[in-house]
Structure formats: C-alpha cells, structure tokens
Amino acid sequence: xxxxxxxxxxxxxxxxxxxxxxxxxxxxxxxxxxxxxxxxxxxxxxxxxxxxxxxxxxxxxxxxxxxxxxxxxxxxxxxxxxxxxxxxxxxxxxxxxxxxxxxxxxxxxxxxxxxxxxxxxxxxxxxxxxxxxxxxxxxxxxxxxxxxxxxxxxxxxxxxxxxxxxxxxxxxxxxxxxxxxxxxxxxxxxxxxxxx
Amino acid sequence: xxxxxxxxxxxxxxxxxxxxxxxxxxxxxxxxxxxxxxxxxxxxxxxxxxxxxxxxxxxxxxxxxxxxxxxxxxxxxxxxxxxxxxxxxxxxxxxxxxxxxxxxxxxxxxxxxxxxxxxxxxxxxxxxxxxxxxxxxxxxxxxxxxxxxxxxxxxxxxxxxxxxxxxxxxxxxxxxxxxxxxxxxxxxxxxxxxxxx
Numbered sequence: 001x002x003x004x005x006x007x008x009x010x011x012x013x014x015x016x017x018x019x020x021x022x023x024x025x026x027x028x029x030x031x032x033x034x035x036x037x038x039x040x041x042x043x044x045x046x047x048x049x050x051x052x053x054x055x056x057x058x059x060x061x062x063x064x065x066x067x068x069x070x071x072x073x074x075x076x077x078x079x080x081x082x083x084x085x086x087x088x089x090x091x092x093x094x095x096x097x098x099x100x101x102x103x104x105x106x107x108x109x110x111x112x113x114x115x116x117x118x119x120x121x122x123x124x125x126x127x128x129x130x131x132x133x134x135x136x137x138x139x140x141x142x143x144x145x146x147x148x149x150x151x152x153x154x155x156x157x158x159x160x161x162x163x164x165x166x167x168x169x170x171x172x173x174x175x176x177x178x179x180x181x182x183x184x185x186x187x188x189x190x191x192x193x194x195x196x
Numbered sequence: 197x198x199x200x201x202x203x204x205x206x207x208x209x210x211x212x213x214x215x216x217x218x219x220x221x222x223x224x225x226x227x228x229x230x231x232x233x234x235x236x237x238x239x240x241x242x243x244x245x246x247x248x249x250x251x252x253x254x255x256x257x258x259x260x261x262x263x264x265x266x267x268x269x270x271x272x273x274x275x276x277x278x279x280x281x282x283x284x285x286x287x288x289x290x291x292x293x294x295x296x297x298x299x300x301x302x303x304x305x306x307x308x309x310x311x312x313x314x315x316x317x318x319x320x321x322x323x324x325x326x327x328x329x330x331x332x333x334x335x336x337x338x339x340x341x342x343x344x345x346x347x348x349x350x351x352x353x354x355x356x357x358x359x360x361x362x363x364x365x366x367x368x369x370x371x372x373x374x375x376x377x378x379x380x381x382x383x384x385x386x387x388x389x390x391x392x393x
Contacts, residue, residue: 001383006376010357038383044332045351045382054237055251059229062258063222155209155227175212187212189227 005035009042106150107190111158113170116143118162125158125188127151157185210274217265225265229258232275236282242348243286245337253289257282272359279353280363283345335385339378346374347382 004021007013013021025032111123121139124131127149137145137160157177160168169176173186210231216224233254240253260281261268268277336344336352349360350371357375361368 001380003376006372006379010372034383037387038379041332041383041386042351042379044328045336045347046354047329051234052238052241054233054254058233058237058251058254059226062229062255063226065255065259066222066225066262175216177208177212187209189223191223 001034001038002031005031005038008035009039106152108148109151109188109190110146110148111137111160111170112144112146113137113160113168113172114144115160115162115168118143118145120163121145121168122161122164123147123149123158124161126156127158131161151188151190153190156188156190158188159183159185207273211270214265214268214270214274217262225262228274232278233258235275236278239279239282239353240286242352243283243345244290249286249289249293253282253286256285260285272362276355276359276363279349279355280359283349283363287345332382332386335382339381343374343378343381346371347378350375 004013004017008018008021025035113121115121121137122131123135123137128135135147135149137147140146158170159179160170162168167183169184170186173188175187175189176184177187179185210228213224213227217228236257237250237254240250240257241247244250244253257278261278268274272280336347339347345364346360349355349363350357355363357368357371360371360375364371
C-alpha cells in the first residue's frame, strides 16, 4: 500500500506533498479506494473502543490498599494549621458545608460567604450553567450570605457575583483553578457519600 | 449571559488535584481514581482480555501511581501516565500467567475476546453489538502482540506516536512502523473477509 496514505492520515505530509496527494486522490481510483478503506477502518476502531465500566467498589479497594501516609514530622504544625482554618470558618461563618440528602444521593451544599455591605450575592458555577439559572444567596445579616443547593456528587467550579458587578473568588475554597482570564474559580468537590 | 468562567482544562484540574494528593490528601486521590478508573480498566481489559486480570491491573496501576506520584512531572497528561503504567503492568501479568500455566502463545487468536464474552449494559451495548465493530475487534485481538499494542494505543486510546514511544520504550519510528504494519494487516483481513463472505 502507498505509504503516503499512512502519512496523510497522520497529517505528516509536507504542505506540498499533501496537496499533490489530494490531487492524486481525486484522479487515481485505486488510491482513493485504498485511502477510503483505511480511513473507514480507523474511524471504526476509534468509535468501537468499548469503554467498559470498572467494578463498582474498586475505588474503595484501591484506597484500602494504599498505606496511610506516615505521620508527618511536623504534624503539630499541620494540626495547628487545620485548627486555624476551622477557627477562621467558625469566626466568619463562611465556606462551603455539606451533608447528604437522602434522596437520589443528592448532597446538600451550603454556600456561605461573608461580604459586608453587599446587597446581592449570586453563585455562578458549572452546576448552574454559570448563572443561566440564577442562584441568589440569602442575606442572613451582618454581611453573611447563604444558599443551600442539592448537587450530585462530582467536581464543580464556581465564583460569586456581588451586586451584579464584582466577581468574587471564594476565599475559603480548598482548591482553585485559573479561569483563563486572570482570575481563579473555586473548585467544589461533592463526595460520593455512603448513607449509613 | 456570557460565561467567561468556564475556561479550564482537564489537565489543569488534574494538576490541582495531584497537588492536593502530594500534600497527603487521600480524598483527592479518590477523585483521581474515580476520574480514570473506567479508562484504565478498559485499557487493561483490551490487553488482558480477562475481567479479573484487568481488575487486578487497575488496582495495581492506581496503587503504583500513588506510590510514585512525586515522580509524575506533568510532561504528559496524567491519564497517559496511568495508561503507561497499566499497559506495562498488563504485559507483566500476561507474561506471569503464561509462565505459570504454560499455555503457549497468547496471540494465537484462540482466546475469547472481551467483546464477545461480556454484555455491557446501556448505550455502549449498541456499539459493541455492531457487527462490523465486533469483526474489527476480533481482528485486532488476533494481531501479533507488538502490532496490537501499537495499534490499540494509537487508534483506540488515541495517543500520539511520542506518547506510545514513551510507553513501549521504542523509538517513534519503530512505533510508526508497527502501527503502519498493523493497519495494513487489518485492512487486508477486514476487507478480504468482507469480500469473501
């Protein structure tokens, strides 16, 4: 078989080589047939890739196998850091809190953010099409805004929109990702929580 | 409403989660497992053709990845790195099984293909039951091991030649040679069979 068929499929012909090959394809019936058979076959291979589902409890088994990390030499420091984080959350009443809602394995996620002097706060995220379905936080007084949503387990991104103007990245999120426009989105991880 | 905050990549998200893992957050690793367990299991199944071995490969792949997470430099996608571990683990297991049961050449084409022996529920079932897809799968299963590995990684896992070169530890030119040869064997057999019957 003409090696150029492979190179053409892999897009590895030079611009002039590609042009010449395309011209020949339109004129040479045998070459065209060979190419169409090959590209059809590869398309079939790509669409029949048989994505199978891993056994249900495999994550738990893997996690069970992984040894617990050894106690960190400066574990006291870690403890103090965690305690400080908890203290901040308690003090401000801000952050994201979760508990399992016993219907359809949805998880109640409570967004809490402290924005003194704000009139309105919305949450925009991948769970509400970035604000296509407006989700306004309730003003609980003293600049604290809260909202509880029922979300499926998964990984989401979100930001707050303050007074229909300012975009606020949640200061209490554990993970962030850059939004591609110089700001960062908070990442919200809704766990698959087993019901007792 | 404009949605400027959707911009991110899966790789970037993986990177964020991996950073958490390196800080000892095991829950974050659970997320990585959930994101890629089906991909790795599918890859393992394609190479081992046995669900229980594929399961074992999947488990060992994630355990090894956790152990060596600090060595992941981010030069490839995390999923490619996992596939690399899984493919090599699958090859080792196949060798071990052959040594222990002494059943001869793996690639005689006599083994039952995963796609013939399992029912996948849901939309995938339609694809798997497609006659032409099954026919092609049988032919891929029957390819010599080196050609099969190169072809599957290129056209089923959709990896680049460079990535396959890293996984199979051969030059890019050697990968291309194997892929080209596999394509030609498959084309000949697929359309000849079709022509014959």
